Amino acid sequence: MIENEKPFTHSLIHSFNIHFLVIPFNKPYLSGNELQYIGEAVQSGKISGNGVFTKKCQHFFEEKYGFRRCLLTTSCTDALEMAAILCDIQAGDEVIVPSYTFVSTANAFVLRGAKIVFADSSTENPNLDADKLSALITPKTKAIVVVHYAGIACDMDKIMAIAEANNLFVIEDAAQAVDSFYNGRPLGSIGHLSAFSFHETKNIISGEGGMLVINDERFEKRAEIIWEKGTNRSAFWRGEVDKYNWVDIGSSFLPSEVVAAYLFAQLENLEKIQARRKQIWAKYYNDFSFLEQSGKLKLPIVPSYATNNAHMFYLLTDSIEQRDALIGFLKKNKIYAVFHYISLHSSPFYKEKAGDVSLPISDYYSDCLVRLPLFYELTEVEQQLIIDKIIEFYNS
Structure with missing residues (x-):
């Protein structure tokens, strides 16, 4: 649990009209001036x-x-x-x-x-x-x-x-x-x-x-x-x-x-923006830890020499099929998660010039990485809905 984080109850979601709720992947933020x-x-x-x-x-x-x-x-x-x-x-x-x-x-x-x-x-x-x-x-x-x-x-x-x-x-x-x-x-x-x-x-x-x-x-x-x-x-x-x-x-x-x-x-407003983003990141990490412990997905690793600026929160699925299924499931529930880069060594532009190159770890991230919504104005209700739906997906 994050320090000073308010306890969340599922009654908040039940009292919220989620039928019309759409959670984008990103939302630009006006900080004040x-x-x-x-x-x-x-x-x-x-x-x-x-x-x-x-x-x-x-x-x-x-x-x-x-x-x-x-x-x-x-x-x-x-x-x-x-x-x-x-x-x-x-x-x-x-x-x-x-x-x-x-x-x-x-x-x-x-x-x-x-x-x-x-x-x-x-x-x-x-x-x-x-x-x-x-x-x-x-x-x-x-x-x-x-x-x-x-x-x-x-x-x-x-x-x-x-x-x-x-x-x-x-x-x-x-x-x-x-x-x-x-x-x-x-x-x-x-x-x-x-x-x-x-x-x-x-x-x-x-x-x-x-x-x-x-x-x-x-x-x-x-x-x-x-x-x-x-x-x-x-x-x-x-x-x-x-x-x-x-x-x-x-x-x-x-x-x-x-x-x-x-x-x-x-x-x-850098410090305020960073504090909120780190709070969102930490809640994702804490709430998904049991899924990683049970072997259903992998969470980001932050090496001891690095800090985390909460730019992004991602999950690693077992396969491209599971990745696509998870993104599709979330989209049906009006939650927009996305994958990220297609490895550049496999791009048509590069392959035409250099031929086939084998970089299996890069391809693994291309196939299995899913980025979740993370922006300053993401509410507790919205984040809990995202978490609940991902848990539902992996428990189904």
Whole structure:
């Protein structure tokens, strides 16, 4: 039982008209000042980006987590594409990427001409298996991209040691990992570069949005130029040059002030949002523990070196057939649970270029993982209904 959690009685559900209840997988949350700050951004006369709210958001992360430099982007995808440019990925370079991830993790490097070498997942969780990493490295390997799935840290000491021994860059795909830690270190602060997401399905949101974190001073100056369409415009506005010019490749990576204003209101409520999400996560875990003990399903594992930011709660079924049956059963009861990634090594795009690759653990997560609704406004009544229906499914 979670500390301070109110006891739940089934009479609450009976007194609630569940006939019309629909529980979505996700629901974006207005934490308080989003609309006010958007109004302020519009009234300021500058909404094109890199204004007051952009700077406030970047400063928030730099101060709270000790990131060297932060640049807001229009998406985590854009942040990853910036990372690929900064690492000077060229045609023929190899980049190691977990197969169990979103396409952006790989696509950002494919766009620069890289050959993607997919890594299998750990048996403990969907993160890449650090113990199998060294076998994937060749003289052409230039970078390792790690994904902290569900906000749970990869084994970063092992990964960084391997990268250092082979002179490789490490990029953290921390899309799901805001406010999560590895041995006391914030995720996103360990690799040379990292990318965060503020998509509406994340803990902290701006609709669409992301952030590049620069932890290596070698990349700091160039990152700002790439961010500003390949120009030294930011240096011009600081008075460091008398006019700005096209000096490098780049793109329109920075978001508008409207996006940053929404995000800053969320950041002001980070602790409140995180506390509620962790409460929901813990109740799921506690109430399903007996099903795991009886061998009917598996629950997430959080390694001793990692913290849990409650980005996601997932169950692992015995098979793809059981997964589909569970999702279908919940949908009939107006509860929207979903599976997640189809392993990228099995995608038509990759197979056409590289042929068949065997990554059985990644495929296991593709087949058996089910994500449950988890969002700030999920009520006790709704969560208990979800739990009861899943127990009913496994007891039937």
